[in-house]
Each structure stands twice: as C-alpha cells, then as structure tokens.
Amino acid sequence: MYKIGRRLTVSEYQRLGREGAFPDDARLELVDGEVRQMSPIGVSHAWIVDQLTYALIALLPNLHVRAQHPIDLDKHNEPQPDLVVARKTRAYKLRHPLPPDVLLVIEVSDSSLREDRRGKIPRYARAGIPEAWIVDVGRERIHAFSEPAGITYQRETTHNRGEVVHSAAIPSLRLPVEAAFD
Structure with a gap:
C-alpha cells in the first residue's frame, strides 16, 4: 500500500x-x-481470465468485455476486476465504466477468496452492480451473487463442474463452469 x-x-x-x-x-x-x-497474476489465474474473456466475447457480441481494467465505483473506489461485462459505448474512450454501465463483474480467486468475499463483493453490491461472480480456482467452482441490497447480495448460488451458470443480469448468458478451467 x-x-x-x-x-x-x-x-x-x-x-x-x-x-x-x-x-x-x-x-x-x-x-x-x-x-x-x-497480487502478481499467477499462471492459473491468467489462464482462467483468458478462457473467460474468449468465451464471453463469443457469447456476448453486443456487450463490452474488459479484462483487468478499472471501473469507477464511486468517489473513492477504482478497482480492477479480472473481468467486466458492460453495456457497449464509445464513452469508454474518455472514461472507465461506471456502475450503471456494468452488468457483471468477475473476480478470479486463487489466493484471495476471503478478501474477495469480504471486501470486493460488498463494494460491488454497494455500487449497485447487478451481478458478481467469484471463480474459485482451488475448488473449480463459480460463486454467483445477484440482487444487490446495501452492502450484500440477496442471492448467492454456487456452480461446480458439470453445471451451467445462468446469469441473472444477462439472461442470454449461460456459461458452463468448465469454460473457465479447460
């Protein structure tokens, strides 16, 4: 720091x-x-970010997919999520996405699961980001959070290999968990 x-x-x-x-x-x-x-980006972390980036760009051609770039949550927070799916606009030439632009934030967690759950997820909820996912590298699962209310999300689901994550914020997005890991 x-x-x-x-x-x-x-x-x-x-x-x-x-x-x-x-x-x-x-x-x-x-x-x-x-x-x-x-933290430095490890090999597994980088692989998963790449795999998800390719998958999301292919699945969501009408949305903007950003990998490891900032978003401006509020006056004092500019995090760099691993992935962001946002509405498409040329405004990003002049500014980073703002909460109303962002539909989904994804954090890949290989060594920071506790910090992501206790720190990042509440910040995204407080900003009104409709959906956030944590990709748990060690357990090869995806935790999906939706329905923000204050500093929490009202709904959390966990998806393991062999399952499909159905996005709450992007109805057309259905992502097999394997897409992150294989």
Whole structure:
C-alpha cells in the first residue's frame, strides 16, 4: 500500500498516475481512498481470465468485455476486476465504466477468496452492480451473487463442474463452469 496521508478521490488517484507518482509496471487499484498494490497474476489465474474473456466475447457480441481494467465505483473506489461485462459505448474512450454501465463483474480467486468475499463483493453490491461472480480456482467452482441490497447480495448460488451458470443480469448468458478451467 502506498501511504499518501489521506483518502484519495478517483480523480486525484488518476492525476497522480498521469504525473508518474507510481511505477509504470505497478499493479495498483484505489480501494476506499487508499492506493493498494495488487497480487502478481499467477499462471492459473491468467489462464482462467483468458478462457473467460474468449468465451464471453463469443457469447456476448453486443456487450463490452474488459479484462483487468478499472471501473469507477464511486468517489473513492477504482478497482480492477479480472473481468467486466458492460453495456457497449464509445464513452469508454474518455472514461472507465461506471456502475450503471456494468452488468457483471468477475473476480478470479486463487489466493484471495476471503478478501474477495469480504471486501470486493460488498463494494460491488454497494455500487449497485447487478451481478458478481467469484471463480474459485482451488475448488473449480463459480460463486454467483445477484440482487444487490446495501452492502450484500440477496442471492448467492454456487456452480461446480458439470453445471451451467445462468446469469441473472444477462439472461442470454449461460456459461458452463468448465469454460473457465479447460
């Protein structure tokens, strides 16, 4: 974590980045106004992000699929989810997606399952993101969260190999769990 001395806004964080305050190769995100260093991306993690990216682009040609790019949740949060499915718009040339743009956020969790469940999922719910998935690398399953209310999702389902995840936010999206792992 970078110590700045106070909570940063997204615009201050972006300005610091443009001014070279952080190393070019640093994997950072803004969480509750704090600049946090992200874990290095492992081989399995990268493979799963790639597999899901290919599958989602093929299944959702009318939506925008982003891999490991920021979204602006609110004034003090600019996380970098592993995958985002958002409405298609050229506005992303000028800004990152905002909560009303985002339909689905996916986090691939190989070593951060607890943090993703306790930290990231509540932030996505609070921002009103309609659906979030956690891909549990170790157990080869997908946890799907939908119906945000406050800092929680009202509905959670778990899908194992041999099952299909039916998206609550994108009715046409039906993804076999194997698509993430094979």
